[in-house]
Amino acid sequence: MSVLIKGGLIVTSTGRYPADVFADGDKIKAIGTDLDNPADEVIDATGMYVLPGAIDPHTHLSMPFMGTYAQDDYQTGTIAGACGGVTTVVDFDLQQKGESLLEAIERKKSWAEGKTVVDYSLHPAVMDPRPEVIAEVKKAILDYGTPSFKIFMVYDFRVDDATMIKLLEETKKYGGLVQVHAENVHMIDHLNEVLAAEGKLEPYYHAVSRPNIAEEEAIARAAKMVEITGSRIYIVHLSSKEGLFKVKEARDHGIDVYAETCPQYLLLDEERYKEPDFNGAKYVMSPPLRTKESNEALWTGINSGDLQVLATDHCPFDFNGKKDMFGKDDYRKIPNGAPGIETLLMLAHSEGVAKGRISLERMVDIVSTGTARMFGLKDKGAVQVGKDADLVVFDPNQKFTITQSKLHMNVDYTPFEGTEITGMPSVVFSRGKRVAQWNGEQMDFVGEVGRGRFVKREPFEGF
Ligand SMILES: [Zn+2]
CATH class of the missing domain: 2.30.40.10 (Urease, subunit C, domain 1)
Known part of the structure; x- marks a missing residue:
């Protein structure tokens, strides 16, 4: 052919x-x-x-989460990606208790086999950091072909700072990259309690419970771990102006902190949570949507090079039957996540390039060329x-008007309806x-x- x-x-x-x-x-x-x-x-x-085909390095296909599953599997998710111009997906692979990294990789590969329509790779997420798992990082980098490792500073399956330091040390030695979901869990837990005591449980309070400062603090702390180890780190789904400032501050001091953002953090803001009829639940994701001030700061961060990658955090749950079934009366139970893989390139071009916010070349870098370089996809990312x-x-x-019925993602809404x-x-x-x-x-x-x-x-x- x-x-x-x-x-x-x-x-x-x-x-x-x-x-x-x-x-x-x-x-x-x-x-x-x-x-x-x-x-x-x-x-x-x-x-x-x-x-060059777009690369989405942040997806959650078939991921079990908050009592349910992210609804796109490797077939529907990669079909949607292909229809949006995404030709490589790097999906998160959450290690289960007792599993080795290799077992986690083999498990997710078996779900993908025979189903994916474009090429894919995996980032193991270290969730059970036993000493033998830390020791396995070398093999994952050099043998398994999975040199990036996700860790969480939030949720029950978060890792502590000591584990973060160990992972930074191991990845520094062998050419790995730690990716971190950076939010301060204790600030969030505290605000959840305060809001619950006041009976403030509508979707809007999801944003109130996870303020910018929680991201800012976690990024600052992660950057200090990088400084002390001389390693490097990649902040996933950076959302706030304050978080970006911490990335920039570290980078200005020669500390290797990299970061991605997502279209939702560039284009949507927290007013969405106030939409009537529980509609705000559609935007319940973590970190939450911020203000227009953060939207604008993140565009600036893309142009300054402080943000290197645009990803989606694609993690869809139906509005009817998932978002509302679990969290109708309590934002804390709404499954966190939203669809996005199919709209990545169209939004980057239309909202970024066509509106004069970024150049065409910068778009190619953040959706493909830079992403390939960041994640070691040597055969991808350029027309060469x-x-x-x-x-x-x-x-x-x-021209195209985004509407759920003309998209391919296995979910009953898009946060960009009507765009x-x-x-x-x-x-x-x-x-x-x-x-x-x-x-x-x-x-x-x-x-x-x-x-x-x-x-x-x-x-x-x-x-
Ligand atoms: Zn994610």
């Missing part, structure tokens, strides 16, 4: 230029002007961008000869094979279930 994409504008993280792209089998084989390689399929990309032919032929002028989009994928390729395409009104999945492969990632080499 070969494809020749003619007349498009190739976009990299540092520039753009008109050229044809020829892919044969899994790989990009040639880039140049007036290519005439014989191909099974020729695409006229006049007026279109040719982008020798890389996997994970490509999005993107029409920057195509008017400028710019949509026209055709999406995963390793040279067409997986999704625009049908005039919405995206269609046209790929093959089970073709996605597990990707072994390389150790961290600096960013």
Whole structure:
């Protein structure tokens, strides 16, 4: 199977230029002007961008959580991703009590096998940090192809500071990267008690219970652990202006703190929690939505380079039957999470590039090229000869109104319902094979279930 994409504008993280792209089998084989390689399929990309497929490094597919499961599995979740131009997913793999990291990886791989439609990898989450598990970090980095490790500073399955230090030491030695959900659990527990005593249990109080300062404190503490170990850390789903300031402060002192944010923290704010008829529950996620001031600060952080990656934290629960069943009378019981994998690229382009907040090149970096570098995906993340032919032929002028019924995620709502989009994928390729395409009104999945492969990632080499 070969494809020749003619007349498009190739976009990299540092520039753009008109050229044809020829892919044969899994790989990009040639880039140049007036290519005439014989191909099974020729695409006229006049007026279109040719982008590297987006990479979503923060998803929770089939994850058990708060008495239920995140609803997208490896099939529905990666189909939705493909339809949004996401051609690689790095999913979280939560270690269960008593499991080794390898057992956790094998368990989640068995759920993915035969189901994924684009390539995927896994970040083990260290939740049972026995000494032999800490010792296994070396193998996970060098042998298993999973050099990034999630830890939580919140929830029952959080790790303590001593474990964080041990993990920072081990990952420093072998080229690993610790990823942290940074919120101060004791501040949150305290505010939960105060709010409950006052009978304040509507969805809005979810945001009140997890203030900016809880993120700020945890990031500051994590940064100090990095400073004392000389290691590096990656803050997942950074949400607040204050948290960003702590990242910037550390980076200005030469401490290797990296961070991602997500479209919801750039575009939505805490007023959403006040929507009537329990609608606010749709936005119950942790960290919570913040204020417009934080929205604006995070865009600035993307442009300054203090934020390197845009991810989704895709973790969907139905509004009817999940969000309301558990938490109708108490925000503390509403499953935390929201859908997002399918809307990542369209929002980054429409709200970021088309509205002049970020450049096209910066977008490519935060949704693909930088993400590949951060997570050791050496065959992904750029339109370059020798890389996997994970490509999005993107029409920057195509209009679309986001609505749940035209999306593919296995959930009954989208937090971006009604958002008017400028710019949509026209055709999406995963390793040279067409997986999704625009049908005039919405995206269609046209790929093959089970073709996605597990990707072994390389150790961290600096960013
Ligand atoms: Zn998450």
